[in-house]
Amino acid sequence: MEKKIDAEKETIKSRKKIARVFRWMIGLTLCLIIIAWAILWFVKVSAVVVGDGLVEPEIKIELRAKIKDATLDELLCEENESVKAGQIIARINDQKRSYELVEETKIKLSAEKVNLERAGYLLEKGLISEKEVEEIKTRLELLNNQYEIALFRLNNLTIQTPQDGKIAYLPKKPGETVGIGDLIALISGNENLRLRLMIESDDISRVSSGQKVEILWPGSFYRNLIVGYGHIVKIYPYAVEKQGRFYFEVLVDIDEHRVMLPLGVKLCGRIIGEKKRIFTLLLNSK
Numbered sequence: 001m002e003k004k005i006d007a008e009k010e011t012i013k014s015r016k017k018i019a020r021v022f023r024w025m026i027g028l029t030l031c032l033i034i035i036a037w038a039i040l041w042f043v044k045v046s047a048v049v050v051g052d053g054l055v056e057p058e059i060k061i062e063l064r065a066k067i068k069d070a071t072l073d074e075l076l077c078e079e080n081e082s083v084k085a086g087q088i089i090a091r092i093n094d095q096k097r098s099y100e101l102v103e104e105t106k107i108k109l110s111a112e113k114v115n116l117e118r119a120g121y122l123l124e125k126g127l128i129s130e131k132e133v134e135e136i137k138t139r140l141e142l143l144n145n146q147y148e149i150a151l152f153r154l155n156n157l158t159i160q161t162p163q164d165g166k167i168a169y170l171p172k173k174p175g176e177t178v179g180i181g182d183l184i185a186l187i188s189g190n191e192n193l194r195l196r197l198m199i200e201s202d203d204i205s206r207v208s209s210g211q212k213v214e215i216l217w218p219g220s221f222y223r224n225l226i227v228g229y230g231h232i233v234k235i236y237p238y239a240v241e242k243q244g245r246f247y248f249e250v251l252v253d254i255d256e257h258r259v260m261l262p263l264g265v266k267l268c269g270r271i272i273g274e275k276k277r278i279f280t281l282l283l284n285s286k
Helices: 002-042 095-125 130-155 218-223 278-284
Strands: 044-057 060-064 070-075 088-092 158-160 165-169 183-188 193-200 212-216 226-242 245-257 266-277
Touching: 044 183, 044 245, 088 183, 095 130, 193 212, 193 226, 193 266, 212 245, 218 266, 226 266, 245 266
Parallel strands: none
Antiparallel strands: 044 193, 044 266, 060 183, 070 088, 088 158, 165 183, 193 245, 212 226, 212 266, 226 245
């Protein structure tokens, strides 16, 4: 009988102990929920958008070929060399032949103008017909067009910079073929740099002009090795497709950089948005 009573007492004690632990667990869980809710509601963090991009000059002057079927004859400058407005950067071959063609066409044009004046006099005398005069006018117009084309070609066989700056990039080498629109030289108009970021279309709604940008090397993003800072100056309103995804171009003025940033180098941009409650960010991410 006493053993039975003792067993019942032990059972009651065990139950009370389990109930006490259970109450402690419920209390701890409620405390954690309250703390988590407080963090989600009261703690604010900055929304971050990340993108990759290339470094380029703030003032970018692109010198391109305006003629087709030509060869780059010589480059008169080197990369990182300072140049003055009007300075010749490169020459395209066939210059001698183009000059001769301009002169030949000019002589023919002058002769045809004399013929037209003579034809007008003969027409008044009734010695030629109006049809013959019109034929001379047609030849004159054709020669005039040929002269303008030849002169345009001659004038564009030398590549000149329109303003002072520094040679940032020379993609073509002497002897290479050039055509209409080919880039001959990229001139940096000043020392300031920009970063052209590509931001995914899903994130562009969280990006706005003036936002601060942390600049990092691509391989150092997770190590937080910041190499510079900047701010957004322009967001292009149209998207571009790249490997099946859509991106918006965002221009970032680089305000400061801790290391030398070569033109054309690929960097990461971490755009820092306004601080918002964690709860709000979680809702907006859905």
